[in-house]
Amino acid sequence: MVFPWSGGPGARRLLLSLLLLAAGEAGSGQVHYSVSEEAKHGTFVGRMAQDLGLELAELVPRLFRVASKGRGDLLEVNLQNGILFVNSRIDREELCGRSAECSIHLEVIVDRPLQVFHVEVEVRDINDNPPVFREGEQTVFISESAPLESHFPLEGASDADIGVNSLLAYRLSLNEYFTLKITTKNDKSVLPELVLRKSLDREETPELNLLLTALDGGKPELTGSVQIQITILDVNDNAPEFDKPGYKVALFENVPNDTRVIQLKASDLDEGLNREISYGIRMILPVSEKCMFSINPETGEIRVYGKLDFEENSEYEIQVNAIDKGIPSMAGHCTVLVEVLDLNDNAPEVMVTSLSLPVREDAQVGTVIALISVSDLDSGANGQVTCSVTPHVPFKLVSTFKNYYSLVLDSALDCEKAANYELVVIARDGGSPSLSATASVSVEVADVNDNAPAFAQPEYTVFVKENNPPGCHIFTVSARDADAQENARVSYSLVERRLSLVESGQAPKASSRTSVGAAETALVDVNVYLIIAICAVSSLLVLTLLLCMVLRCSAPPTEGACGPGKPTLVCSSAVESWSYSQQRRQRVCSGEGPPKTDLMAFSPCLSQSREDCLNPSSEVSH
Known part of the structure; x- marks a missing residue:
């Protein structure tokens, strides 16, 4: 069936891409065949081209070829029909020895476009080897x-x-x-x-x-x-006999070389040379390069020659002959089973895998920090490992599976108190004496912006003279942030606050950019200004006020009623027309009743200079 094609070049390119993609996916699979060993030349194995989705006509143009690891001539492909067949003799024992699995891996390559296929040919065993005795x-x-x-x-x-x-x-x-x-x-x-x-x-x-x-x-x-x-x-008709056909001995591993294993004793009922016995080792199983055993031919004493290692072999079987000296000689046989006992000769091993470092100081309790695995080559209690971590740290170990642990956060962190913890993970086995191994874990605590900046003191009192030029230095403040790095960087800004001073219903304002200390003022100066102001009103009233003031202020102050300090006066107006006086916790005589405090007064700075107004030491008589 033919379909008309009306697409342009772009559509053709899309179709070609889809075809190449489908071909690539087809080439990514793996084909599995099997063939018996010793199969004859030309034996059919499989239809490789068909199973790989390749057309027979394109095998030669696309440079179809087969590569094999090792013996590449065992299998071949017929390019005419795409069939995989046996090309030469396949001997499974020669190819794979006594391995339970045996296969030949083929790599099939075609070009234009390049595709690679993998073909696995299993070689089945046949009964082609008869039993063989070592000697005839x-x-x-x-x-x-x-x-x-x-x-x-x-x-x-x-x-x-x-x-x-x-x-x-x-x-x-x-x-x-x-x-x-x-x-x-x-x-x-x-x-x-x-x-x-x-x-x-x-x-x-x-x-x-x-x-x-x-x-x-x-x-x-x-x-x-x-x-x-x-x-x-003839004659020597009694063979040597051991006390029993088999013996069992237990030795700890790592015993010194030439350690005695056992003393064997065989007996012979004959007389003379026919009862004299010579001992020899017939066979040792399993064969070991590290450990051998030797026997004294005269005494039958077996000793270790080499090193016993439980991790290599846990037991040995020694077959011993006792041969008498008769003519011909006779032999007796026994087996010595040597059991190797484990010693705690292998220290635990610790492996630490970090997961999330550094740890934020606001991390939740239970957060996993690292994974830890331990192992020990010994067996029994000698191979049972327990794991612990340095005490008095906000971390703990949680067992997850057998010899696997998680290092988790046990309590809250504070970067300002401790920015880094050096932990030691200790793995200890159950041997006696036990062996241990350690691994160091450095846990860095990442800072979180959880501390606000703080000044050295909550309030500052500053006296500033008027008419300072712009940009002059008045006062230095500093603040500190307990956080680290970017979180500890402090920037400063000035918030303007003005103080209102009330006089004649109008309040001159002072900027809080300059902190004005509260100076203690003298009530006497205030009274002087008031007297001068009232003189123009009435002479009689003046005389009355003067008499009243003299009577009250000339009286001796009672204890606790009048303060001993001298009043002070501070002029803070920017236009030199007002002075501001404030007295705190200063006891002043002001007539009958309890002493007055927190008095404020304003007066024109007429004849005094700016320095006189600002001089807090000027005295005014009562």
């Missing part, structure tokens, strides 16, 4: 007098496959003397043993040859076999 023949020496039900361990086989293909079973050739017993070890592996069912007679049968066959669990099963040559021993 095993020799077993057995005394003709060996008791019935005696056990004689044999060396087992191994299988390079994995899973069920590596599970082994054993089968013994038919004979009348021995049966086969399979013992399962701690690591789930099996060990074949010969069990004597019929007494041996060297004179009748000096040796036996048996065939031991190992079978794996694959379908079809594969087998491997080994010849068991049994030599019947």
Whole structure:
């Protein structure tokens, strides 16, 4: 079906972008195939081009190619049909060893436009490896007098496959003397043993040859076999025997080198050389490069050679042989299990992850500051870690999960009291003696503008002379803010306030830009001015007032009624026509009744100069 296209160049570009985007999304996926190992050349694996959404015709023009890590020739793509096939032999054991998972990663690249695809090819295990014995023949020496039900361990086989293909079973050739017993070890592996069912007679049968066959669990099963040559021993018919077949010893890790592990003792019922015993270690499991064990062949004493480390191995199994010196010799067997006990030899580790620093001083209680994790390589109580923080700080640790903690705010902060806290997180394990580790956490407190500026004192009293030129220095004030940085910077502004002075119903005003101290004034000066003013009214009234004043002011003042201080007068008018006098807490004689305080008077400054008006020391007689 063909659709007509009427769009312009812009629409074409939009369609091309959408197609490229869809192609890019298609190329971002991953295709998964699987193939069995040992598949023949040309074996079909998958339709790669079709599964990747690529057209067959564009494989060659777009430079279709496949890259592989490691062996790049194992798989190949047919560019004619886009099929992925086996190109060369795939050996899973060679490719991945005994790993449970094995796959080949392919990177598919096409150009114009560039696209990259990822293809994963799983290599399935097949039962292509038979069980293998280390040697083609095993020799077993057995005394003709060996008791019935005696056990004689044999060396087992191994299988390079994995899973069920590596599970082994054993089968013994038919004979009348021995049966086969399979013992399962701690690591789930099996060990074949010969069990004597019929007494041996060297004179009748000096040796036996048996065939031991190992079978794996694959379908079809594969087998491997080994010849068991049994030599019947004469004369020395008693093998050394240990007190018990197994021993268990516990040692602390980090014991000094050459520490004694155990003293073994085996006995032999024979006489002479046939009862003299030599001890040897047959096998140590697991194999360790740090720790070995040595045995004294004469005494059977086992000692540590190297270093026991609980964190590496918590136990060792030592298989010991006791071989007598008869001809031929006989051997007895035992197992020593060495349990390694943990010591508190690893200190805790502390890791601190900061989340929100600095912390605002107005942060809410419970705010998370940092995350802390602790760990210890030891086990049991030695690996149990408790965490604490420096006392007497406004922070605490809250356990979140196992060995994870949160450092949270426990009480309110004040940047003005403490702008930084140096905390120490202490991690201590439960060992005896315990080990500890510390981590330092520096918590900076961010300032918040929560303090207003404050002056050194709430009120200042300043005396200023009149007619000062503009810009002259009058007084210096300073204020301080308890906050920090920008919050502590103080700017000043002057708020104008005027004082009203009342005289004849009109109030001259003084600016509060200059603080005028309240000077104590002399009531006597006020009385003088009043007398002069009234003289023009009536001489009789003048005489009466003068007599009254003389009588009252000449009388001795009662205690507590008149103050001893001298009155002062301050002239503060800007036009030199008024003077202002105020007396506070100054006792003045003013006739009968209690002393008068807080008196104000205004008088013209007629004959006195400005300095005389401002001189507070001028005296006026009562």
